[in-house]
Each structure stands twice: as C-alpha cells, then as structure tokens.
Amino acid sequence: VSNAPSSDPPRGRTRSVHLVSDRARLTLLMGAAVLLASAGTYLLVAVLGIQTAAGSSPRRFGGGDGPASVALAGSSLTYDGVSWSEVASFLGTAIESWPVPGSSPAEWEQLQRRFPQARMTFIGVSLYDLNEAWLCDFRANIVPLGRTLADLRESGSDLTFARRLLNCYPRAWVRRVFPTAGRADRVIFGFRDKARDLIGEGRDLDGTPRLRLAADYTSEDRIGDWPRDRMLRRLASMRAVQGVPGFFGPKHLALRRLLQQASRQGVVVVIVLPVSPPYLESLIAPREIRQFEASLDELRKRAPAARWVRVDRIPSLDSTDYFYDLVHLNMEGRRIASDGLLSALAGMSASR
Amino acid sequence: MTFTSFEFLAFFGIVLAGISLCASRTVRNWLLLAASYAFYLSWSVPCGLLVFAVSVVDYLVGRRLAQTEGHSARKRWLRVSLITNLGLLGFFKYTGFVSANAGWALRMAGVDTSGWRFDIILPVGISFFTFKSMSYTLDVYRRSIQPCASLRDYLLFVSFFPQLLAGPIARATELLPQIARAARVTVVDFETGLLQFGLGAVKKLAIADQVAGHVDLIFSSPGQYDALTLVQGAIGYAVQIYCDFSGYSDMAIGTARMMGFRTAENFQMPYSATDITDFWRRWHISLSSWFRDYLFLPLAYAFSRRMPAESYGGLRADVAVYMAAILVTFFLCGLWHGAGWTFILWGLLHGTALAVHRGWRLWRPRKGAARTRAFRLGAGIASRLATLTVVIGGWILFRAESLSSAGEYLGRIAAWETTGTRLASPYIIPASAAVFMAHLLTSRNGNWAAEVPSQPMPARLLWYASLLFVIVSFGATDGAPFIYFQF
Numbered sequence: 001v002s003n004a005p006s007s008d009p010p011r012g013r014t015r016s017v018h019l020v021s022d023r024a025r026l027t028l029l030m031g032a033a034v035l036l037a038s039a040g041t042y043l044l045v046a047v048l049g050i051q052t053a054a055g056s057s058p059r060r061f062g063g064g065d066g067p068a069s070v071a072l073a074g075s076s077l078t079y080d081g082v083s084w085s086e087v088a089s090f091l092g093t094a095i096e097s098w099p100v101p102g103s104s105p106a107e108w109e110q111l112q113r114r115f116p117q118a119r120m121t122f123i124g125v126s127l128y129d130l131n132e133a134w135l136c137d138f139r140a141n142i143v144p145l146g147r148t149l150a151d152l153r154e155s156g157s158d159l160t161f162a163r164r165l166l167n168c169y170p171r172a173w174v175r176r177v178f179p180t181a182g183r184a185d186r187v188i189f190g191f192r193d194k195a196r197d198l199i200g201e202g203r204d205l206d207g208t209p210r211l212r213l214a215a216d217y218t219s220e221d222r223i224g225d226w227p228r229d230r231m232l233r234r235l236a237s238m239r240a241v242q243g244v245p246g247f248f249g250p251k252h253l254a255l256r257r258l259l260q261q262a263s264r265q266g267v268v269v270v271i272v273l274p275v276s277p278p279y280l281e282s283l284i285a286p287r288e289i290r291q292f293e294a295s296l297d298e299l300r301k302r303a304p305a306a307r308w309v310r311v312d313r314i315p316s317l318d319s320t321d322y323f324y325d326l327v328h329l330n331m332e333g334r335r336i337a338s339d340g341l342l343s344a345l346a347g348m349s350a351s352r
Numbered sequence: 353m354t355f356t357s358f359e360f361l362a363f364f365g366i367v368l369a370g371i372s373l374c375a376s377r378t379v380r381n382w383l384l385l386a387a388s389y390a391f392y393l394s395w396s397v398p399c400g401l402l403v404f405a406v407s408v409v410d411y412l413v414g415r416r417l418a419q420t421e422g423h424s425a426r427k428r429w430l431r432v433s434l435i436t437n438l439g440l441l442g443f444f445k446y447t448g449f450v451s452a453n454a455g456w457a458l459r460m461a462g463v464d465t466s467g468w469r470f471d472i473i474l475p476v477g478i479s480f481f482t483f484k485s486m487s488y489t490l491d492v493y494r495r496s497i498q499p500c501a502s503l504r505d506y507l508l509f510v511s512f513f514p515q516l517l518a519g520p521i522a523r524a525t526e527l528l529p530q531i532a533r534a535a536r537v538t539v540v541d542f543e544t545g546l547l548q549f550g551l552g553a554v555k556k557l558a559i560a561d562q563v564a565g566h567v568d569l570i571f572s573s574p575g576q577y578d579a580l581t582l583v584q585g586a587i588g589y590a591v592q593i594y595c596d597f598s599g600y601s602d603m604a605i606g607t608a609r610m611m612g613f614r615t616a617e618n619f620q621m622p623y624s625a626t627d628i629t630d631f632w633r634r635w636h637i638s639l640s641s642w643f644r645d646y647l648f649l650p651l652a653y654a655f656s657r658r659m660p661a662e663s664y665g666g667l668r669a670d671v672a673v674y675m676a677a678i679l680v681t682f683f684l685c686g687l688w689h690g691a692g693w694t695f696i697l698w699g700l701l702h703g704t705a706l707a708v709h710r711g712w713r714l715w716r717p718r719k720g721a722a723r724t725r726a727f728r729l730g731a732g733i734a735s736r737l738a739t740l741t742v743v744i745g746g747w748i749l750f751r752a753e754s755l756s757s758a759g760e761y762l763g764r765i766a767a768w769e770t771t772g773t774r775l776a777s778p779y780i781i782p783a784s785a786a787v788f789m790a791h792l793l794t795s796r797n798g799n800w801a802a803e804v805p806s807q808p809m810p811a812r813l814l815w816y817a818s819l820l821f822v823i824v825s826f827g828a829t830d831g832a833p834f835i836y837f838q839f
Binding site: 022023025026029030032033034036037040041044163167170171174178180181182183184187188192228229232233235236237239240241 | 357358359539540542543546558562564565566568569576773774775776777778779809812813816817818820821824825826827828829
C-alpha cells in the first residue's frame with residue numbers, strides 16, 4: 001500500500017501536515033480497533049458466562065480421597081445419561097474423567113493419556129457424538145494439528161470436511177484475541193437468557209445446552225411436552241450444526257486407538273447411549289444408522305476384549321418421555337439407563 | 353475458497369503483499385492473473401479451462417471485430433462469441449432442465465424415458481463470467497470500446513478473482529482501463545476497501561447465515577405452518593438473499609478496492625425502493641444494467657421497427673413495445689437465475705409488475721385531488737408497500753423448491769391459514785427488523801464505505817471496532833455457501 005494520495009481524497013481529511021504517514025496512521029487505527037473489539041469480546045464472555053476453556057480439571061465421581069483407578073470418557077450424553085455416582089458405589093472405587101462439552105473420541109483419546117493408571121475405562125458413545133460432521137468446539141485446544149492431519153489422510157476424508165476440520169485451528173488462534181469467535185449461538189442465547197433473567201422469566205433450554213455439560217443436571221423436562229414450534233426450531237439448529245452425518249473419519253480412528261490403548265491398560269466397557277426418536281427420525285437417514293452400526297462392528301473386531309452395553313437398545317427408552325432435549329436423557333431416562341448399565345456390570349462380574 | 357474462509361484471508365494477504373511489492377504493471381498483472389486462476393482452480397480444475405477457453409475466444413473475436421469493416425462479417429464474428437458463450441451457458445445450465453421437460457412431455461406421449469440421465473456439473477460462476485465476456489465483444493462490435501491489446505489483460509479482466517464467482521458483472525469499459533493502467537493502491541483505497549469488505553462480512557455472517565436455518569426450515573415444508581409463520585419465512589428469505597448477495601458484492605468490491613480497482617456498487621438499499629422500477633435500479637445493478645443495455649434496449653428497438661405506430665388494444669405503440677420488451681427481458685432474466693419454472697415465473701412476475709408500473713406512470717391521475725399532498729403521500733406509501741409485496745412474493749417463487757411447493761406456500765398465505773405450527777424465529781425477527789430499519793432510517797443513496805474514511809479518527813475507530821466485534825461475536829461459524837454461487 002503506497003502513501004500516494006487518492007485521486008479523490010475524502011472530505012474532511014487534511015493532507016498537509018501529518019506527524020505520521022497515512023499508512024502508519026491507518027495501521028495504528030486498525031490496531032486500536034482490534035484491541036477495542038478484543039476487549040469487548042472478553043467483556044461479553046465474562047458477562048454472559050461463556051465457557052472458553054475445557055478439559056483442564058478432572059471430575060471425580062464417588063469413592064474416597066485415594067487415587068481413582070477407573071476412567072470415564074464421554075460427552076455430555078454420557079454424563080447426563082448415567083448416574084456415575086451409583087456406578088462408582090457399585091464398583092467401590094472412584095471414577096475420574098476430564099469433561100469437555102461436545103467432545104468426541106478425538107478429544108477423549110488425548111485426555112485419556114493423562115490417566116495411564118486406569119485399570120478400567122468406561123467409554124460412552126452415541127450416534128450423536130460419533131457423527132464426524134459434529135465438531136467439538138474445543139478440538140483445536142486438545143487435539144494436536146499433526147494428529148488431525150494424519151487422521152484426515154488415513155481416513156481419506158474429502159476436501160470439504162478436511163477444510164472444515166482444519167479451520168478449527170486458525171479459529172483457535174483467533175480466539176486468543178476474540179474469545180467469542182465462532183460462538184455466535186452462545187452469544188445470542190446468552191443475551192436472550194440475560195434478558196429473561198432481567199424480566200424475571202425463567203430460562204428454557206431451547207438452544208443453550210448444546211455445549212453444556214452437567215453431570216449433576218436434574219431436569220425432569222420431557223421433549224414429549226414441547227410445543228411443535230420449539231421442536232422444529234431445535235431440529236433446525238441441530239441440522240445446521242451437524243451437517244451430513246458420517247461415521248468413518250478421524251473420530252472413528254481415534255476411538256479405535258482409544259479402545260486399543262484402554263484394552264491394554266485393563267477392562268474396557270463401551271456404553272452405547274440412545275438419542276431421542278425425533279432426532280433419529282428427522283436428522284438421521286436409515287443408511288446413516290447402518291453406517292453407524294457398521295462402524296461399531298468394525299471397532300468390536302479391532303478391540304475384541306472390550307465389553308459393549310447397548311443402552312440404546314433398551315426398548316423403554318425409545319420414547320420422547322425420557323429425553324430433556326434431542327439427545328440427552330432426562331432424570332427418568334437416566335434412571336432406566338443406569339439400571340441397565342448396573343445390571344450389565346453385575347452380569348459381567350458374575351461371568352468373571 | 354470463499355471470501356469468509358480463513359484460506360481466502362491467507363490467500364488474499366499473500367496477493368496483497370505481492371502486488372504491493374510489484375513496481376511494474378506487467379508483473380502486477382501476471383501476479384493477479386495467476387492468483388485469479390489459482391482462486392478459481394481451488395473450486396474446480398476442469399472448469400478453469402472453461403474460463404480460459406471463453407476468454408481466448410472472446411479476445412480473438414474482439415481482435416477480429418476491430419480488423420473487420422464489413423457489417424455482415426462483423427455480425428458473423430459477433431455470432432461466434434454469442435454462440436460460444438450462450439452455447440456453453442445453455443449446455444451446462446439448461447441441459448438438465450430441457451431434458452427433464454422433454455422427458456415429461458415424451459412420457460405424456462407414452463415414450464419410455466427411464467434410461468435418460470444427464471449429470472452435468474454446473475461450473476461455478478458460469479453465468480457471470482460468460483456475461484462479462486460477452487459484454488466485451490458486444491461493446492467492441494458496437495465500437496463503444498477499442499479491443500483489448502493484451503491477451504494477458506483480457507484473461508485477467510474475465511477471471512479477476514474478486515468478481516469471478518458471483519459478480520458484480522463489471523464492464524470492459526470499467527475494468528480494462530484499470531488493468532491497463534499502472535494504478536497504485538492508496539491508503540484511502542485500502543481503508544475504503546477494507547471497510548466495505550467488513551460491511552459485507554457482517555451482512556453475510558451475522559445476518560444471512562444466521563437466518564438461513566429457520567428460513568430453510570419454513571420453506572422445506574410450508575404445509576406445516578400457519579400463514580403468519582409463512583409470511584415470516586418469506587420476509588426472512590428477503591433479508592437472507594439481500595444480505596447474502598449484497599454482502600458478497602460488498603466483499604468483492606472491497607477486495608478489488610484494496611488492490612486499487614474501483615467497481616460500481618451492485619446494491620443500493622433496494623428495499624427502500626419507491627416503486628418496482630426503482631427497485632431494479634437498486635437490486636443487482638450490474639445485472640439489471642446488463643440486461644437493459646444488451647437485451648432490453650436492442651429488443652425494444654427491434655420491436656419498434658417491426659410494430660407500426662398504431663394502438664394495440666388501447667395501448668400506444670411505444671407502451672406496447674416497452675411491455676413486450678420488458679416481458680421478454682425478464683423472462684430471460686428469470687431463466688438466467690435458474691433453470692426452473694419457479695425462476696421463470698419469478699422473472700415474469702417482475703416483468704409484469706414493471707409493465708403495470710409503466711402503465712400507471714402514464715395514466716395515473718394528475719389533476720384535482722391527485723395534486724394534494726395527502727394523495728401524493730398516500731400514493732407513495734401504497735407504491736412502496738406494493739413494491740415490497742411484489743418483491744417478497746417473488747422471493748417465495750424464487751426460493752421454493754418446486755412450483756407445487758410455491759403454490760402451496762402462496763395458497764396458505766392467500767387463504768390466511770390459521771391451522772399449522774406458529775414459529776417465532778429468534779433469528780428472523782430481529783434480523784428482519786434490523787435490515788428494514790436500516791433501509792428506513794439511513795440514506796437511500798448513501799455509501800458508508802466511502803463516507804466513513806472521511807470521518808474523525810474516534811468515529812472511525814468506533815466503526816472498525818464495532819464491525820469487528822459484530823463479526824466475531826455474531827458471525828456464523830461454518831458459513832453457508834453464497835446463494836448466487838448456484839447461478
């Protein structure tokens with residue numbers, strides 16, 4: 001960019017005496033604008049309580065103060081779907097995990113490395129979080145770029161998906177300056193919740209919990225009670241973020257490695273969690289369900305020692321009465337799923 | 353690679369650095385040409401050959417036109433260009449549509465067409481680069497401009513990356529002299545361009561992409577919703593398509609300006625139009641002026657030569673000529689936008705509205721009460737509302753997935769169906785309010801990108817910081833493709 005005068009200098013800008021050149025002045029102006037906008041986004045994050053970091057502190061279920069020997073890996077579906085305190089009581093030992101909202105095997109694999117002493121590992125999976133098109137917001141902070149590149153190459157992912165996945169990394173760099181970048185939904189819903197707080201209305205969960213992680217969540221909401229417009233809005237939001245589902249990409253490779261590593265360390269229990277009937281009917285095609293099952297079959301063959309508990313096949317959970325949103329089990333659903341898991345664990349103990 | 357991607361920002365940074373280091377025009381143009389082809393090849397390698405082929409044919413035709421004196425010989429050369437451009441456009445864009453309709457007609461006649469299958473990939477931007485290149489040969493044919501002397505400059509004119517995928521359809525008279533001149537980028541150019549790019553990014557990422565999900569939801573099954581929700585969906589689409597396409601145009605113009613190239617505005621607050629004619633002076637200006645100069649005016653001239661100066665069913669000959677020419681022009685304008693009956697109907701709706709408006713301008717009352725201020729005010733408001741009704745109603749045809757879907761959508765609104773789901777979109781309602789308030793409250797002919805750089809430093813700082821803040825706080829994460837890429 002030269003300092004040559006424009007053929008039509010704008011009105012009001014004097015060009016005669018400048019202590020700094022126009023170019024330097026513009027650079028300073030842009031720098032100041034970036035600083036101001038950055039300060040604004042940090043303020044917004046603080047005011048709206050937007051989560052900008054994850055996976056830094058472990059979470060412990062049950063047990064005393066001694067070291068835990070059981071690890072748990074999963075997304076919010078796993079934490080909400082099972083009463084882990086009850087499982088810890090059943091096992092008589094503490095369960096430890098590093099929760100990350102919206103996470104998937106790609107992140108769990110990295111977090112699992114922090115827990116080499118685990119002698120037993122629970123891994124919660126579902127059609128929702130194994131979907132390759134759904135990307136964790138914190139992926140770039142947890143999974144090294146080299147690992148992602150290697151997985152993209154090995155899985156033969158197409159260019160569009162690869163671009164989308166790799167874009168997480170520059171976005172993570174941008175977030176150091178602007179922590180709201182790529183988090184527009186949370187900003188919009190944060191404003192809405194603030195407004196509701198101000199006028200004294202209660203918050204609802206239409207949209208906000210997408211990246212929420214609440215092991216102690218106690219909702220007794222049922223999506224069966226939702227009005228139709230709310231259901232349609234949630235399906236539209238979900239459709240917009242999840243893309244075209246696929247199940248044989250980097251997440252699949254990461255889960256395979258995670259299973260193999262956990263199997264080498266000790267006992268592995270994979271819990272397949274359900275998603276709600278409207279989610280299945282509206283957002284997942286039968287062909288995609290077959291692909292999901294094929295990916296689980298492939299994993300079973302790769303890690304034959306792992307035990308599988310199909311909570312998603314408990315017939316009574318196939319109802320809108322047991323979900324508080326499109327993918328998360330509510331309290332009643334959690335009770336049924338926990339009972340299912342505990343009886344499966346009891347069966348495993350008996351067979352040993 | 354789209355304007356809102358990280359790849360583009362990196363690519364553009366390299367291009368900007370490169371051209372700022374280039375002292376010579378020759379090197380700068382080679383660099384821009386290489387960058388433009390790299391940009392297009394990132395979309396499709398084979399289609400890059402198509403851009404090259406079109407450019408070479410039209411460059412050679414331009415040279416031959418300049419060397420040829422005979423009228424019929426010049427016409428023949430012009431035909432070569434038109435057949436090449438329109439032939440390619442027709443093949444890639446309309447083969448599927450024609451074969452589907454022919455297949456339907458044959459099936460009606462009892463012919464089995466189940467084995468017919470045409471899978472033709474539509475090269476991105478083909479409607480734009482063929483029109484751009486064709487305007488050059490038409491201008492050379494009319495002797496409005498001299499033919500381009502340099503093949504490199506002509507290749508750059510057609511493939512100039514900010515305008516390649518979805519316009520604006522810059523004319524040769526506008527862009528070729530800037531390519532030929534060793535223009536230097538000034539600080540004001542850069543600042544104006546950057547601001548316009550930022551405004552475009554706000555429109556695209558913070559508005560168009562945010563409302564897209566709920567608009568898609570409503571249009572995907574109009575039978576499920578009540579009339580109020582369907583109206584909301586139509587207004588939402590009006591907002592989406594405006595912010596998507598004018599946002600794209602702003603980014604294209606801003607990108608070009610940051611490199612020292614000036615391009616005319618493509619949108620000028622279209623929803624503040626006082627009437628439908630005014631709307632088309634404000635919406636996709638580069639295309640509407642293209643159709644006006646290269647289709648409507650020649651058609652009107654041709655019709656007027658063939659139609660005797662007498663009355664046509666009560667219409668004056670000049671009015672009949674206007675109406676015939678405008679209907680043909682907008683039929684083709686609809687077809688240009690998409691190979692489908694919904695687009696054709698959309699074009700005909702606008703053509704009819706323009707013809708009716710022409711009639712109204714001729715026959716509107718001008719005496720008595722019509723001269724009062726109250727009448728003029730009422731007529732002005734009615735005109736704006738009628739314009740918005742036609743435009744938004746037209747968008748339903750434009751967006752609908754099929755004719756039957758459009759019929760169902762419009763039918764439910766016309767019958768004011770109260771059965772069905774009512775959806776109050778938290779995206780569409782605030783976005784529509786913001787866009788229509790901006791149209792109401794700001795200058796209809798203003799240009800923020802040109803005005804802000806002349807404001808005092810604190811005001812400029814506030815502008816840039818606000819733009820950046822809005823983009824990073826409200827911008828969609830995975831931007832949807834630009835709507836006009838499909839054309």
